Amino acid sequence: MTKRRASRRESAEPAEGDGGAGARLPSGGLLLSDRLYRRVRRARAVERLLFRGMAILCSVLAAAVLMLAGARLTLRRLEGSFEGRIYPRVFVLGVAVGGLTPEEAARALTGAAAGAEPAAVTLNDGETSWSYTGAELGVHYDVDGAVAAAMHVGRGPGSWTSHLADWLRRQDVGPVWRVDLAVARSVFSALATRTAVAPREASLRVEGNKVTAVPGAPGRALDVEASLARLADAVRYHTGDVQVELSFRSVPPQVADARPAVAQAERMLQRQLALTAYDPVTDRTFAWTLDRAAIAGWLRVVPGEKGQGVAVRADRSAVRSTLAALAAGLGDGRGLRLEEATDQVVTALGSGGGTVRLYLTHPRRAHTIEPGDTLDGIALEYGLPPALVAEANPGIDPSALQPGEMLVIPSIDVLLPYMPAAGKRIVVSLGEQRLRVYENGQLRWDWPCSTGAAATPTLPGTFEVLRKVENAYAGPWRIWMPHFLSLCPAGSGCDQGIHGLPVAAGGGRLWGPYLGQPVTFGSIVVGSEEAETLYQWAEVGVPVSIQP
Numbered sequence: 048m049t050k051r052r053a054s055r056r057e058s059a060e061p062a063e064g065d066g067g068a069g070a071r072l073p074s075g076g077l078l079l080s081d082r083l084y085r086r087v088r089r090a091r092a093v094e095r096l097l098f099r100g101m102a103i104l105c106s107v108l109a110a111a112v113l114m115l116a117g118a119r120l121t122l123r124r125l126e127g128s129f130e131g132r133i134y135p136r137v138f139v140l141g142v143a144v145g146g147l148t149p150e151e152a153a154r155a156l157t158g159a160a161a162g163a164e165p166a167a168v169t170l171n172d173g174e175t176s177w178s179y180t181g182a183e184l185g186v187h188y189d190v191d192g193a194v195a196a197a198m199h200v201g202r203g204p205g206s207w208t209s210h211l212a213d214w215l216r217r218q219d220v221g222p223v224w225r226v227d228l229a230v231a232r233s234v235f236s237a238l239a240t241r242t243a244v245a246p247r248e249a250s251l252r253v254e255g256n257k258v259t260a261v262p263g264a265p266g267r268a269l270d271v272e273a274s275l276a277r278l279a280d281a282v283r284y285h286t287g288d289v290q291v292e293l294s295f296r297s298v299p300p301q302v303a304d305a306r307p308a309v310a311q312a313e314r315m316l317q318r319q320l321a322l323t324a325y326d327p328v329t330d331r332t333f334a335w336t337l338d339r340a341a342i343a344g345w346l347r348v349v350p351g352e353k354g355q356g357v358a359v360r361a362d363r364s365a366v367r368s369t370l371a372a373l374a375a376g377l378g379d380g381r382g383l384r385l386e387e388a389t390d391q392v393v394t395a396l397g398s399g400g401g402t403v404r405l406y407l408t409h410p411r412r413a414h415t416i417e418p419g420d421t422l423d424g425i426a427l428e429y430g431l432p433p434a435l436v437a438e439a440n441p442g443i444d445p446s447a448l449q450p451g452e453m454l455v456i457p458s459i460d461v462l463l464p465y466m467p468a469a470g471k472r473i474v475v476s477l478g479e480q481r482l483r484v485y486e487n488g489q490l491r492w493d494w495p496c497s498t499g500a501a502a503t504p505t506l507p508g509t510f511e512v513l514r515k516v517e518n519a520y521a522g523p524w525r526i527w528m529p530h531f532l533s534l535c536p537a538g539s540g541c542d543q544g545i546h547g548l549p550v551a552a553g554g555g556r557l558w559g560p561y562l563g564q565p566v567t568f569g570s571i572v573v574g575s576e577e578a579e580t581l582y583q584w585a586e587v588g589v590p591v592s593i594q595p
Contacts, residue, residue: 134201139193139220152194163188165224166282168289170274172242185230186282192223224282231275238293239269246298249305251312251359253343258312263300270294302357305348311359312346318400322373322392324383324407325467327590328459328509333407335373342396345369361393370405380410406466411439412456416448429456430508434540462536463511465588473545473581473591475571477505480563482545482573484581492580495563497572498593505543505569510534510591515582519544524568525552529575530582534591543569545591547578 133152135145140159144152165181165188181187200218246266252259273294281289320337345361352358367389374383388405395403414425422445426433437445439455470487475496482496499505512532519531521542528546535541549557549572558566562574571593573581 133194133197134218136216137197137200137218137220139197140188140222144194144197149194149198152197153190156190156193160188160190160193163222166285166288168278168282168291170238170278170291170293172293172295175242177238179234181224181282183230184234184278185227186224187227189223189225192225192283193220196220196223221284222286223284226275226279226282228275228279231278232271235269235271235274239271242269242293242295243267244298246300248300249302249348249357251305251308251343251346251348253316253340258309258316258343260305260309262305263303265300266298267295268298270296301350302348305357308348308357308359312343315346315359315396316342318342318396320392320396320400321402322405323402324377324405325469326381326407326409327463327467327472327511327592328409330472330592333377337369341369345396361396363389363393366392377407382408382410384408404466404469409459411458414454414456416450416452416454418450420448420450422448425454425456427506430459430506431457431462432506432535432539432541434538435461459509461539462509462534463590464513464536465511467511467590468586468588471585471589473585473589475505475545475591475593477507477565477593477595480565482571482577484584492577494573494577497558497562497567498565499543499567499569500565503567503569505565505567505571505593506541507593507595510593512585512587512589512591514587515585517582519546521549521568524549526550526557528570530578532582532585532591541569543571545571545573545578545581547575548572 131148133144133147133149137143137145139152139156140163142155142159144155147155165186168179168181168184168186170177170179197220200220244266247264249263250261252261274291277294278289278291281291316339320342322335322337324333325331326333342361345365346359347362347365348357349360350357367385370383370385370388370392374381374385377383384406388403391403391405395401412429414429416425422437423433426436429436433445435457436454437443439457443452443454472485474483474485475481475498476483477498480496480498482492482494483490484492484494512534513536514533516531516533517529519528519533520526521528526549528544528549531544531546533544535543548559548562551557556575558572562572572578
């Protein structure tokens, strides 16, 4: 065997003249140089090293896979062992809740949650801001939400390695807040009033003799529900002060373009409107003529009928404001029946204008009782039936008036419920025993009359014809009163009126020879023909002034 190896080495040596020294013949029979031979040997060595490295790497990777598989299997076993419970190392408000069921965690957090202070909240509308404590807006710690977040730790989306990391480190669940919507809604509802901007309706402006259309603009209204949702989202997981931008919705005007109404407004402004108010107590008439500028201030552009087009209407509130200003200038506490007067003026303007007669009112008064005063005497002083004064003072005994007490004196309007008849007036003079009739400021008739006797005096004051009875019967006196004009309201304790010579139950006519003397039971009596004439001339509402 030794000889064979030696023989092979000898045969591998080159002979003289066969290609030079240092040449080697590999086993394949080719002749290689020493340099090339060394390269081949090195390549083969690298191959062996790479093979060994790959073998080691595969072994390491296999071990790592086994380790990871073991870790994942361990994680699954741990997760299974905490089914229905919070994973370990989880804290809420500094309270360890790991290993607890949701119910147990909620009980454990009761004390800490009660002491949790919500953040301050600033609401703003882009220009103005309002600051509140969280409690004022109903913000409080959400225990159930925090427990749900704690249960979610390690169970949410993510790789199993991230879940494994959650097991290995402490997990602090951030604050979770909720809003008591009933509390917050009350605050937002109040803000809705403060932040609302009414839409500007298209309007008309009078510049000299020209009517110009002014376009409308939208307003805004607080969207309470959307703002509540923003508040709830903003405070849910916040740890500091909170800024909430309020949500608004646009409120369009009913009429955005007033140009189609210009022509109608021009026609309305050409109408003449005059107002009068008559005071039957002082026999004075107040009169006003409303100019173009005043009427222009009333006009509003509104949607047309059935929502088609636009129309021009007098705004009731604007008309009422004008009338209130006029009433304030009447003096002595006088005024107007503003609602009634507003209706009259609006109707007149819509009907083409003209003259409008307004009811003039009188104020209540007060009387301080002095020694010696009686209810009848006080009532006589103010021209009112005593029963009406007593009715206005239910807490005072009329038979035992105390000096210093204050009596309410009703307005004289209780005797004047109707609009005074235009241009007509009756004046009775107790001293002269005369009845005079005026029409349009001119004396029409002047007749003698008889008023109440000393025992049954006629009450002086301002009255009006309240009703007309062709032939009235006075039960207490058992007389018939032809052509009776009643002057006192029912229940006032006053039965006086104007009528012709009464007829007794036996048929005889009373007081004829005494006409012109105070002999009646309180009414004003004129001759039979005069009474019939007056009855035909007078209407309900004719003022009657009975003077001393």
